[in-house]
Amino acid sequence: MIQVAITGHGGPSRLQARTVPIPEPVLGQVRVAVRAAGVNFADILVRQGVYPGAPKPPCVVGHEIAGVVDGVGEGVDPVWIGREVLALTDYGGYAEYHVLDAHRALPKPEGLSFEAAAALPLNYVTAWVLLVVMGSLRDDQIVLVQNAGGGVGLAAVDVARHIGARTLGTASSRKHAFLLDRGLERAFDYGEPGWRERVMEVTGGRGVDLVIDPLGPKSWKASLGLLAPTGRLGMFGISDLAAAGLRARLHLAAAMVRAPRYSATRLVTGNRGVFGCNIHQMYAQRGKLNAWLGQILRGVADGWVRPHVDRCFDLANAGQAHEYIEARRNIGKVILRPGMNPR
Ligand SMILES: NC(=O)c1ccc[n+]([C@@H]2O[C@H](COP(=O)([O-])OP(=O)(O)OC[C@H]3O[C@@H](n4cnc5c(N)ncnc54)[C@H](OP(=O)(O)O)[C@@H]3O)[C@@H](O)[C@H]2O)c1
Known part of the structure; x- marks a missing residue:
């Protein structure tokens, strides 16, 4: 089978397709013939060598897949074969086949394409944890979604x-019309000076109740200043570092030195909260993950979960998919599909 591996830290050319044996499912596992695999911004940061805790190259990234079960290991009922599933994966998604514990494969909603199904797991679970589980967002509150045009942002x-x-x-201004069409109340271009002042104006000077921010330490510090009393800041990414390209590792070190130190006294007196979220670090917490995914799948049935696939690339062209995202051309999800281009 074809899998795409990161062969060393660096640019998109470090993503190389290679032929490896099709993996065999073992005790309790199913094998999924992957029809669509999600590309996440974290994959770019792993490739650049700045994602904390990532495996060293050569490694295969990819945190979400959708496909068809085509094999089962010992102890798994063969009735699984032929089922259409989606799953969060512990790396390894950029491949034609993936083996995983059967209890991690959830039924793909009927009527959802494989591409849309692969756009669900990581983006929507991350959004659910940030807004519902940790952010405690309510219907009388205001949330500021930083990087609203990305996969997590749209979710x-x-x-x-x-x-x-x-x-x-x-988001970048060219994405605003799309975002407003999706139901976002107000869009701000974070590349333009003065946008934070306009957020304060829009909220009548009081600030927002929740900011979710994947940009990095400099932005987190500024986001804290946008919170109303009892407001919360959810930090969940370091996208700013990608702009540093091959110097990213130096920038990571510098960014961490400059990372805001949240003064307990100022949080107490200001009635503000700060939290972090990393879904990959929750991978062992299967019960919680499946419960959150269950809420998302119910949302598909109820119609409020609307995964948006921007563009699909052939699996073997994963480097082009990374380039596309790094050039900020995507709105929502970028997907890899095995076998799009005839070999
Ligand atoms: N903690 C977690 O569990 C978790 C889970 C999923 C994702 N994340 C993080 O959430 C963030 C968004 O992830 P995603 O997968 O949804 O990706 P994404 O939003 O599709 O990322 C692409 C978009 O990010 C924006 N962006 C901001 N800084 C950028 C930069 N330096 N270079 C290129 N684009 C930049 C661009 O939008 P504009 O043109 O609008 O700027 C670009 O189109 C990432 O930091 C990711 O690591 C965290």
């Missing part, structure tokens, strides 16, 4: 609208 807009909260978001 967060869906979750916030489901809750009934007011939604503000940041």
Whole structure:
């Protein structure tokens, strides 16, 4: 089978397709013939060598797949074969086949394409944890979604609208019309000076109740200043570092030195909260993950979960998919599909 491995830290050319044996499922596992695999921004940071705790190259990234079960290991009922499933994966998604514990494969909703199904697991679970589980967002509150035009960002807009909260978001200006069409109340271009002042104006000077921020330490510090009393800041990414390209590792060190130190006294006197979220670190917490995914799958059935696939690339061209995202051309999800290009 074809899998795409990161062969060393660096640019998109470090993603190389290689032929390896098809993996065999063992005790308790199923094998999924992958029809679609999600590309996540974290994959770019792993390739650049700045993602904390990532495996060293050569390694295969990819945290979400959708496909068809085509093999079962010992102890798994053969009735699984032929089932259409989606799953969060512990790396390894950039491949034609993936083996995983059967209890991690959830039924793909009927009527959802494999591409849309692969756009669900990581983006929507992340948004759910940030807004519902940790962010405690309510229908009388305002959330600011930083990087609202990305995969997690669009998912967060869906979750916030489901809750009934007011939604503000940041993105490159060319994405604003799309975001407003999706139901975002106000969009701000975070590349333009003065946008934070406009957020304060829109909220009547009071600030927002929740900011979710994947940009990195400099932005987290500024986001804290946008919180109303009892407001919360959810930190969940370091996208800013990708702009540093091959110097990213130096920038990571510098960014961590500059990372805000949250003064307990200032949080107490300001009535503000700060939390972090990393879904991959939750991989062992299967019960929680499956419960959250269950909420998302119910949301598909109820119609408020609307995964948006921007573009599909052939699995073997994963480097082009990374280039596309790094050039900020995506709105929502980028997907890899095995066998799009005839070999
Ligand atoms: N903690 C977790 O569990 C978790 C889970 C999933 C994702 N994340 C994080 O959430 C963030 C978004 O992830 P995603 O997969 O949804 O990706 P994504 O949003 O699709 O990422 C692409 C978009 O990010 C924006 N961006 C901001 N800084 C950028 C930069 N330096 N270079 C290129 N683009 C930049 C661009 O949008 P604009 O043109 O609008 O700027 C770009 O189109 C990432 O930091 C990711 O690591 C964290």
